[in-house]
Amino acid sequence: xxxxxxxxxxxxxxxxxxxxxxxxxxxxxxxxxxxxxxxxxxxxxxxxxxxxxxxxxxxxxxxxxxxxxxxxxxxxxxxxxxxxxxxxxxxxxxxxxxxxxxxxxxxxxxxxxxxxxxxxxxxxxxxxxxxxxxxxxxxxxxxxxxxxxxxxxxxxxxxxxxxxxxxxxxxxxxxxxxxxxxxxxxxxxxxxxxxxxxxxxxxxxxxxxxxxxxxxxxxxxxxxxxxxxxxxxxxxxxxxxxxxxxxxxxxxxxxxxxxxxxxxxxxxxxxxxxxxxxxxxxxxxxxxxxxxxxxxxxxxxxxxxxxxxxxxxxxxxxxxxxxxxxxxxxxxxxxxxxxxxxxxxxxxxxxxxxxxxxxxxxxxxxxxxxxxxxxxxxxxxxxxxxxxxxxxxxxxxxxxxxxxxxxxxxxxxxxxxxxxxxxxxxxxxxxxxxxxxxxxxxxxxxxxxxxxxxxxxxxxxxxxxxxxxxxxxxxxxxxxxxxxxxxxxx
Amino acid sequence: xxxxxxxxxxxxxxxxxxxxxxxxxxxxxxxxxxxxxxxxxxxxxxxxxxxxxxxxxxxxxxxxxxxxxxxxxxxxxxxxxxxxxxxxxxxxxxxxxxxxxxxxxxxxxxxxxxxxxxxxxxxxxxxxxxxxxxxxxxxxxxxxxxxxxxxxxxxxxxxxxxxxxxxxxxxxxxxxxxxxxxxxxxxxxxxxxxxxxxxxxxxxxxxxxxxxxxxxxxxxxxxxxxxxxxxxxxxxxxxxxxxxxxxxxxxxxxxxxxxxxxxxxxxxxxxxxxxxxxxxxxxxxxxxxxxxxxxxxxxxxxxxxxxxxxxxxxxxxxxxxxxxxxxxxxxxxxxxxxxxxxxxxxxxxxxxxxxxxxxxxxxxxxxxxxxxxxxxxxxxxxxxxxxxxxxxxxxxxxxxxxxxxxxxxxxxxxxxxxxxxxxxxxxxxxxxxxxxxxxxxxxxxxxxxxxxxxxxxxxxxxxxxxxxxxxxxxxxxxxxxxx
Numbered sequence: 009x010x011x012x013x014x015x016x017x018x019x020x021x022x023x024x025x026x027x028x029x030x031x032x033x034x035x036x037x038x039x040x041x042x043x044x045x046x047x048x049x050x051x052x053x054x055x056x057x058x059x060x061x062x063x064x065x066x067x068x069x070x071x072x073x074x075x076x077x078x079x080x081x082x083x084x085x086x087x088x089x090x091x092x093x094x095x096x097x098x099x100x101x102x103x104x105x106x107x108x109x110x111x112x113x114x115x116x117x118x119x120x121x122x123x124x125x126x127x128x129x130x131x132x133x134x135x136x137x138x139x140x141x142x143x144x145x146x147x148x149x150x151x152x153x154x155x156x157x158x159x160x161x162x163x164x165x166x167x168x169x170x171x172x173x174x175x176x177x178x179x180x181x182x183x184x185x186x187x188x189x190x191x192x193x194x195x196x197x198x199x200x201x202x203x204x205x206x207x208x209x210x211x212x213x214x215x216x217x218x219x220x221x222x223x224x225x226x227x228x229x230x231x232x233x234x235x236x237x238x239x240x241x242x243x244x245x246x247x248x249x250x251x252x253x254x255x256x257x258x259x260x261x262x263x264x265x266x267x268x269x270x271x272x273x274x275x276x277x278x279x280x281x282x283x284x285x286x287x288x289x290x291x292x293x294x295x296x297x298x299x300x301x302x303x304x305x306x307x308x309x310x311x312x313x314x315x316x317x318x319x320x321x322x323x324x325x326x327x328x329x330x331x332x333x334x335x336x337x338x339x340x341x342x343x344x345x346x347x348x349x350x351x352x353x354x355x356x357x358x359x360x361x362x363x364x365x366x367x368x369x370x371x372x373x374x375x376x377x378x379x380x381x382x383x384x385x386x387x388x389x390x391x392x393x394x395x396x397x398x399x400x401x402x403x404x405x406x407x408x409x410x411x412x413x414x415x416x417x418x419x420x421x422x423x424x425x426x427x428x429x430x431x432x433x434x435x436x437x438x439x440x441x442x443x444x445x446x447x448x449x450x451x452x453x454x455x456x457x458x459x460x461x462x463x464x465x466x467x468x469x470x471x472x473x474x475x476x477x478x479x480x481x482x483x484x485x486x487x488x489x490x491x492x493x494x495x496x497x498x
Numbered sequence: 499x500x501x502x503x504x505x506x507x508x509x510x511x512x513x514x515x516x517x518x519x520x521x522x523x524x525x526x527x528x529x530x531x532x533x534x535x536x537x538x539x540x541x542x543x544x545x546x547x548x549x550x551x552x553x554x555x556x557x558x559x560x561x562x563x564x565x566x567x568x569x570x571x572x573x574x575x576x577x578x579x580x581x582x583x584x585x586x587x588x589x590x591x592x593x594x595x596x597x598x599x600x601x602x603x604x605x606x607x608x609x610x611x612x613x614x615x616x617x618x619x620x621x622x623x624x625x626x627x628x629x630x631x632x633x634x635x636x637x638x639x640x641x642x643x644x645x646x647x648x649x650x651x652x653x654x655x656x657x658x659x660x661x662x663x664x665x666x667x668x669x670x671x672x673x674x675x676x677x678x679x680x681x682x683x684x685x686x687x688x689x690x691x692x693x694x695x696x697x698x699x700x701x702x703x704x705x706x707x708x709x710x711x712x713x714x715x716x717x718x719x720x721x722x723x724x725x726x727x728x729x730x731x732x733x734x735x736x737x738x739x740x741x742x743x744x745x746x747x748x749x750x751x752x753x754x755x756x757x758x759x760x761x762x763x764x765x766x767x768x769x770x771x772x773x774x775x776x777x778x779x780x781x782x783x784x785x786x787x788x789x790x791x792x793x794x795x796x797x798x799x800x801x802x803x804x805x806x807x808x809x810x811x812x813x814x815x816x817x818x819x820x821x822x823x824x825x826x827x828x829x830x831x832x833x834x835x836x837x838x839x840x841x842x843x844x845x846x847x848x849x850x851x852x853x854x855x856x857x858x859x860x861x862x863x864x865x866x867x868x869x870x871x872x873x874x875x876x877x878x879x880x881x882x883x884x885x886x887x888x889x890x891x892x893x894x895x896x897x898x899x900x901x902x903x904x905x906x907x908x909x910x911x912x913x914x915x916x917x918x919x920x921x922x923x924x925x926x927x928x929x930x931x932x933x934x935x936x937x938x939x940x941x942x943x944x945x946x947x948x949x950x951x952x953x954x955x956x957x958x959x960x961x962x963x964x965x966x967x968x969x970x971x972x973x974x975x976x977x978x979x980x981x
Contacts, residue, residue: 088553101552108546110553212553219782247555248784326782329585332596333550337649348591348647375587375777384779 009034010497014079014178014232015259021068021078028064028078032057032122035080038176038496039124042149046494048161048171050085050143051093052125060122067120076239077120082177084168085126086133087113087223088212092123096214097131097164099142100334100341100359110212111244112181112223119239124177128167131361132331133188133216136433138166139424140363148196148417149174149492153458159417162192162433168226169196175496179227179236183213185220186319187413187437190449193226194412194462197451197492199233199479200226204470205444206251208237209244215330217323218249220441230450230480234258237472253470261473262480267301269478272405276312277436279414286411286461289453293409293463296485297478305405309397314390315439316431321374321387322442327364328371334359366427395443402468407478410436412449412462436464446472450479451488460490501669503707503734505741510707512737513714514667515627516729518680520659520690521634521698522565528633528657529556529599536696540650548655550594555783558583562657563787564797565689566606566631569659571798572687573626573680575610579794581630581787587777592636592649600632600660602778606787612663612683613806614675615824624676625664634658659690665704665714670730677701677726682805686830694724701729703757705736707744715740716750720757720764732757736764808833816845825853831867838874843881851877855895859902871905872898880908890969892960893917921968923975926959929967930975933958944980952976 009031012020021028036054043049057080064078088094088106095101109117117123130140137160138146146166148159150173161170165182169192172180182189184202193200201224208223215221225236238258244250273294278287294304336342336355343354360368374383401408414435423429440447446469449462463482467475491498503510527534530547547554570577584602607629615621636654640647661680667673681692681699692699701724706717720736723729735757740750754773755764803811805827812823812833826836826849840848856877860870880898883889889897889912900911912918920926933955934941944951959972 094552096552104552106552108551210553211555214552215783217782246557248557249782325779329587329597329777329779332587332589333552333594335589335591335596337591338549338594339551349589352589372777375779377775377777380777380779 010038010175010495013229014227015229015235017178018076018079018235022073024068028061028068028122029058031078032061032080032124035124035177035496038174042174042176042494042496046147046149046170046174046176047144048128048146048167048174048176049082049125050095050097050128050167053092053123056092057122057124064120064122074118074120075235076116078122079120079178080122080124081116082125082127082168082171082180083113083123084129084165084181084183086129086183086214087181088214089113089123089126092126094126094214095143096133097129097141097143098359098361098364100355101214102142102341104340106212108212111209111246112213112240115242116181116239121239127165127171127180130164130166130188131364132214132327133164133183133185133221134327134363134367135163136187136191136430137418137420137423138163138192139420140361142361145420146170147420147494149494150197150417150459151493155457158420159459160195160420162195162413162417164188164192165200165226166192169193169198169200172196172198172226172228173492174494179225179232181223181240182226183221183223184437184441185216185222185323186441187434189224189226190412190437190447190462190464191433193449194451194460195417197460197488197490198226198228199230199448199450199483200224201233201237201448201472201475201479202440202446203237203241203472204251204446205441206249207241207446207470207472209242209247209250211244211246217326218330219326220323222441230448230476230483231259231262233448234262234476251470256473258472258476261476264473264477265300266297266478266481269302269407269474270305270405271297271302271478272305272307272401272408274307274309274312274401274408274410276309277410279435282411282414283455285455286414289461289463290409290411293452293482296482297409300481300485302478302481307401307405307408309394309401309439311390311393311397312439315394315442316435318387318390318394319434319438319442320370320431321383322391324367324371325375325384326371328368328375331360331364331368363427391442394439398439398443398445398466406468407474408466409478410464410466412436412464416455416457416459416461440466445469446475448475448479450482450486452482452486453488454490458490460488501671503737503741505745507745508709510737510741511710512668512733513665513706513708513717514673514733515665515704516663516667516673516676517702517704518661518677519700519702520569520661520684520692522562522631522657522659523689523691524559524561524565524657526559527655528559528562528631530655532655534656536698538652540648540652542652544651544654548594548651550596556599556781558784558787559657562631563606563789565657566629566659567789567794567797568687568801569661569684569689570607570610570629571794571801572683572689572804573607573610573612573629573661575626575629576608577789577794578604578606578608579789579791580604581606583781583784583787584778585781588774590635590638591647592638592651592654594636594651594654598633598635599781599784601630605630606789612676612679614672614679616671616675619821622672624666624672627662627664629659629661632658632660670733673703673733674726674730677729679805681726682828686802686804688802694726697724700724703729703732703736705733705740706750707737707740715744716752718750718753718755718764720755721767723757728757728759731759731762732764735762739764802830816840816849818845818849822849822853829867835867835874839878839881843878844885847881847884848878851881855898859898863902871903872901876901876907883908883912887919887921887968888912889917889919890967892965893919896965917966919968920963920966921971923971925963926967926971926975929959929962930972930979933962934979941980952980955980
């Protein structure tokens with residue numbers, strides 16, 4: 009049962025090979041067994057999930073099954089879920105039970121999905137390792153060959169990615185502000201897509217950086233991701249930045265093939281000191297696409313080198329403002345003080361971890377009078393130039409292919425001393441958020457130590473279909489079938 | 499003669515500009531669907547957006563934008579088809595988001611102008627710098643409990659228009675006239691009720707002083723003044739304080755002050771050094787506000803007639819003096835009342851009745867035009883009875899007082915009290931004859947040249963007829979008999 013992809017499981021449910029209750033029970037068992045080691049879930053929902061499964065079985069019996077009927081999923085703990093504690097990986101939200109359901113999770117429920125629990129994550133989605141979670145780090149189900157030291161799953165959607173990779177869920181929701189879907193997907197050997205900014209509603213998703221945040225799925229296969237995104241996406245009048253554009257059939261796009269597509273190779277992504285195996289995998293990916301009928305074209309994205317610096321101005325600036333509401337006054341954790349100022353100081357000092365505090369400080373600084381022009385305003389100008397780079401590249405190509413990350417998963421505790429080293433993880437993913445584009449990470453091979461590596465496909469705004477087509481072509485060519493040691497059914 | 503203040507070192511001029519916060523009349527708040535109505539139980543009109551719960555997002559209320567555009571049009575201002583919302587960041591317990599969404603850099607309305615009329619009849623143009631939309635904060639209640647503060651978020655997120663004037667105001671009178679006119683225009687437009695005592699309109703007053711011909715000196719801002727009279731008092735008190743500081747050899751420090759009406763003085767609230775750094779930046783949850791010219795044009799085509807235009811029309815169409823017209827136009831309801839009374843009647847007579855007995859009666863009874871005991875139709879009916887000579891002017895006053903008391907129509911009262919004017923010449927002649935017969939000595943004096951006595955005879959005849967005699971016929975009959 010655990011070997012089935014989401015789409016295969018859906019077919020099996022429809023064919024009555026097993027019930028939603030059986031499927032859900034199996035996944036709940038996997039969680040019970042593996043979560044103590046992996047810590048992918050902050051909150052599990054066994055009773056609610058079984059109740060949903062029974063309802064799904066009724067719908068299946070009546071032939072009224074939605075596209076995700078009976079499919080057990082993990083929900084990143086950044087999505088507000090009605091009546092279910094939502095922490096955003098932070099202590100400050102430890103007592104928070106939302107009285108509302110986010111639009112994305114409501115869409116999944118509408119389509120019959122079952123929620124197994126709330127997935128662990130870096131605090132407020134700030135991190136690339138899952139080490140900043142107030143609920144303990146997540147352990148990557150993969151280990152280096154001959155080395156049992158625990159590795160990070162990437163972040164911030166590390167719980168979601170680890171849950172899917174270890175088969176503790178058939179798929180998961182995630183969010184991506186600077187790479188938080190694609191990097192953990194790459195580290196865990198699964199598929200993750202960040203759609204175009206505006207494709208999924210941000211309503212009910214705890215905000216990190218509003219102009220960059222975008223929800224998307226992580227899944228075992230490209231087609232699974234397409235099915236999940238098709239359910240999650242859609243215009244939402246409650247989010248002013250949501251796009252009023254019809255959601256196409258992403259799953260159908262997976263079967264399109266790449267014949268005749270022009271695939272761009274941005275030369276600025278060829279970094280000095282990049283591990284040769286990542287460069288080799290990138291060339292391999294281009295060869296696969298060429299063999300499948302695509303044309304490979306060199307392109308230039310000249311402002312790429314400013315991506316990280318710009319991102320680490322824009323994202324903290326927005327975060328410093330977005331996180332002001334966590335003040336201990338109306339909801340969440342409160343540490344008392346003698347007066348209002350002390351209440352704020354105590355609550356926020358206790359409630360926020362070090363990385364969140366660091367980003368609030370950076371963001372406050374770059375927005376301050378006298379620094380705004382030099383930092384925030386300039387960053388916005390560079391951001392516009394980065395978007396122009398992509399726009400010009402897409403005049404000649406249909407999609408871009410790059411590595412997803414500059415390395416495979418690293419060890420827990422590594423890269424913790426110097427935040428800059430940690431920030432470098434996002435070097436290939438951040439420019440995509442700055443430009444609001446859709447991009448997917450698809451597993452394409454292993455490094456010398458046996459850890460998965462991903463390739464990134466970047467598409468035009470609202471052209472996720474081409475991204476799915478290219479991702480599926482790489483998936484087919486790569487035939488990536490290695491599984492992590494830690495997994496259900498092993 | 500320009501307004502100035504005398505100090506020990508010479509003559510000073512006031513420079514003043516006003517920032518008026520006007521609460522937008524709308525069903526729901528600027529970015530949420532919660533009710534914006536005034537006076538509900540605390541925290542009963544609060545959505546999750548207003549309380550800034552995690553993941554909640556603002557969505558602009560189209561009606562609030564329309565109200566701002568209408569106001570801009572009413573202030574003869576430029577409408578910016580592209581504007582943007584910024585975040586003004588600061589921490590306070592009644593500011594749930596930790597920031598106020600406001601239009602800092604790109605307001606929806608640009609430069610406009612308000613023309614005010616001063617007591618001497620002169621007019622002056624006060625420039626409007628801008629009008630922008632922003633959220634109101636909640637309310638902190640510090641006086642409900644000895645040790646705790648309470649927060650009411652009903653007002654949190656309600657739409658405000660901040661209307662900023664140029665520093666064109668030169669006297670307390672001009673400040674008062676500007677506010678009065680602004681409030682009048684807002685009420686005409688139906689975009690703000692202007693109720694300063696409920697806080698739906700409040701003013702920040704910027705004041706500096708200078709000697710003739712100088713550039714601007716340092717200004718102070720007096721926050722949240724909540725009546726027109728207090729604004730006028732605050733301008734004067736603050737100007738005098740600053741003159742004192744300068745003349746004592748000191749420097750006026752730029753700061754925020756509060757006006758204390760009981761002591762008629764301003765007090766320092768916080769200095770520039772304590773000023774917040776608001777860290778303004780564009781709100782990434784909202785797209786720029788883009789308006790279509792056609793939509794603006796449509797709003798413009800549906801604007802009501804505004805006070806200046808109405809005043810001009812009253813002068814032109816009803817033959818009123820500019821002064822009378824301005825008084826009748828002061829409130830939309832008064833102007834409407836007047837037009838109902840005046841249309842098809844003697845417009846000047848209608849104006850005299852309104853500004854005389856009618857306003858006096860409202861004052862005396864403490865009623866407003868909306869709940870006046872005498873309706874417009876009834877006042878018109880009274881004037882009709884005068885015009886068709888059913889009653890004379892003197893009786894009309896008596897009838898009017900009865901109308902104020904009973905709310906009845908003039909005709910009903912006239913009939914009930916038998917006040918119909920006597921036009922029967924036989925009855926008049928008989929009364930004249932009786933009066934002349936009883937006053938033979940005065941008749942002799944009159945005929946000897948004491949013509950002033952004519953009025954005495956008229957009075958006696960009217961008295962004899964219980965005031966109901968037709969004055970013209972009485973005069974006529976008297977003249978005939980006495981000639």
